[in-house]
Amino acid sequence: MLINQIPGPEAIPLGYHPPMILSRRRLGLTVGLLSIALVGLVVVQGLLLLGAWLGMVVLQPDPPAGQPLAEQPSEAQPETFDQGPLLVAQLIAAEDAVWSAGAMPTVDQPVAAGEYRLAEGTARLLFNDGAQVLIESPAFFTLDSAKQMVLHEGRLVGYCNEQARGFVVRTPHAEFTDLGTEFGVVVDPWNQSELHVFKGLVQAQPLTQGDQPVEPIVVSANEAVAASAVEPIRLLDQGADNQRFTATRPIPVSSFNTGQSLRADGSDAHWSITAVDGNVLQQPLPAVLFEPPATPDDRPDLAFLANQPDRLGWVTLDPQYAGLQEGKGKSLTFSTTFDLGRLDPATARLELGFLADNFIAEVRLNGKPIDVPEHAHRPPFVELNRLIIEHGFVAGVNTLEIVVHNDPPTHLTELGLDYLALVGELSVTARLPWQKQ
16 A cells, blocks of 8 residues: 555656755765865965065076175075184294283284283284284283284383284373384383384374363384373483383394403404405414503503403414515404394394504405494504494394504504504394294
């Protein structure tokens, strides 16, 4: 009966679908369309981002000629690395240097900006801009940059070539600006600062006193000034004093007086005779000690300086070589050498105290003539004459030659006082050189 009640196909309306079957089909279609739209959106966004990136890379303008791409301007980025200390100088020499607690520079190594205390010895700095400074202990100083330092206490000598022109040394009382020169600075922090100019010019600028500005002054070679908290700048009457600074203090060079160092046979170990009567000898002959005659009691005008053993004495030609002379002889050329070593020949100075019987006709340093001061040709030969030489030196070994002439026969010849001899008291000094740039 129930089966018979189920309608046949002809009884179902056209287009009719069961409700459950219709809902599933619509849901599947909706989900598919949404998935396709989402994938398309992602693809479009990816293409847009790729296009923007390609635009920045491909369309970026070419760099200027000669400038690599890496150097093109870009947005500033924060530094993410440590650049290390600021290196402003190099320690090029140190003598017996002892550094107090803190930084301890090493020779031939860079030196960073900062504070330093030198307890003992000396230290020589070469700044990156070319200035050279020799600092003497005890000293407290600060290196600000390759162009400036502060000397809080102590003393220094600065040397600046044209490259280093404008180098500044500050003190508690003043600021000193180099104008191409050599100068010294002394600082007593509780008293005053002094500037000593040895060569060239230095500008001295006192620190401001209250609200009143103080004009700088230019200090010239051989001048010295002082600045303090109560007196901005004053000129020092004594002028520049190189004896107060190690770098400018002359260093004695090994040299010998005539008759000072004798061999057992009486010959001079450091003075020789290189020419007789103008004839240059193939081999130098040693000068020998000459004992001057005693001064007659009634003839003080015939006095000769007495020999001083191990210090100073008269020298002459060994009598055994008298045959080299023509008659009584006309001249002898005495010669000695001295070695400047590592000292600067441009700073060398030679002082010669001399007596000669009868007189010195020529003086030559390294073959070049030197002006001879006026001096007596006749006795008494007691007080030394003075000759100063400040040019003509060379690095290393130097040769000094002195030509002594004999006058034609006179009444002294009849008295047996016709000699040909020399007394020479020699002193040579020089200074350590600044490093060449």
